[in-house]
Amino acid sequence: xxxxxxxxxxxxxxxxxxxxxxxxxxxxxxxxxxxxxxxxxxxxxxxxxxxxxxxxxxxxxxxxxxxxxxxxxxxxxxxxxxxxxxxxxxxxxxxxxxxxxxxxxxxxxxxxxxxxxxxxxxxxxxxxxxxxxxxxxxxxxxxxxxxxxxxxxxxxxxxxxxxxxxxxxxxxxxxxxxxxxxxxxxxxxxxxxxxxxxxxxxxxxxxxxxxxxxxxxxxxxxxxxxxxxxxxxxxxxxxxxxxxxxxxxxxxxxxxxxxxxx
Numbered sequence: 001x002x003x004x005x006x007x008x009x010x011x012x013x014x015x016x017x018x019x020x021x022x023x024x025x026x027x028x029x030x031x032x033x034x035x036x037x038x039x040x041x042x043x044x045x046x047x048x049x050x051x052x053x054x055x056x057x058x059x060x061x062x063x064x065x066x067x068x069x070x071x072x073x074x075x076x077x078x079x080x081x082x083x084x085x086x087x088x089x090x091x092x093x094x095x096x097x098x099x100x101x102x103x104x105x106x107x108x109x110x111x112x113x114x115x116x117x118x119x120x121x122x123x124x125x126x127x128x129x130x131x132x133x134x135x136x137x138x139x140x141x142x143x144x145x146x147x148x149x150x151x152x153x154x155x156x157x158x159x160x161x162x163x164x165x166x167x168x169x170x171x172x173x174x175x176x177x178x179x180x181x182x183x184x185x186x187x188x189x190x191x192x193x194x195x196x197x198x199x200x201x202x203x204x205x206x207x208x209x210x211x212x213x214x215x216x217x218x219x220x221x222x223x224x225x226x227x228x229x230x231x232x233x234x235x236x237x238x239x240x241x242x243x244x245x246x247x248x249x250x251x252x253x254x255x256x257x258x259x260x261x262x
Contacts, residue, residue: 052182
């Protein structure tokens with residue numbers, strides 16, 4: 001398992017569970033070229049947050065073996081969980097599985113269990129070598145069920161290798177979610193006001209310094225011809241979160257605004 005980043009671990013009280021962190025690696029030249037718009041990151045971030053796993057990093061990288069190996073090795077040592085999406089299909093540029101095998105220094109080849117799943121799904125005349133390529137995995141993996149098209153993903157230590165097709169990835173994540181062990185649930189509160197971000201920046205920074213256990217972020221918006229800011233606070237401590245929310249409301253009113261909550 002990966003180590004908890006020092007900043008987040010230092011935020012935990014003795015009665016709290018240690019922070020659990022994750023990273024996502026989105027693999028595919030089609031995403032980098034703009035031909036395909038990624039729809040997996042938001043889904044994974046939301047799903048992980050629900051079980052107390054903090055998504056700390058997300059990277060989009062090309063279908064290049066050295067890049068995949070480097071990203072997997074760096075992030076699996078740094079975080080408790082790593083999720084890759086993309087590059088496990090039947091075409092020549094689907095090299096994620098083989099690259100993950102290389103990252104772990106394991107042999108790569110036909111997985112009998114995965115092959116049986118594919119053969120049971122397709123008619124004999126439709127079982128091609130290209131399709132059977134999706135049954136190739138590193139040695140010693142745990143297969144992840146694919147309820148949509150049967151071609152499985154796999155888990156190898158703390159790395160989960162998933163497809164890039166959103167419908168299939170989401171179904172597979174739903175099936176593996178129960179085996180993930182998270183920390184305390186992450187709570188959030190959003191308060192908005194029609195005040196420019198530059199105006200709230202200084203007092204918001206001062207509020208953050210007073211409450212280091214609560215993460216506070218500011219996000220500008222433009223609505224109805226007016227500038228405004230959404231102030232989002234996140235914490236595992238409900239009481240601390242509400243204390244910060246009260247501070248944000250007071251801050252907004254002190255600047256002549258009216259806080260609104262989503």
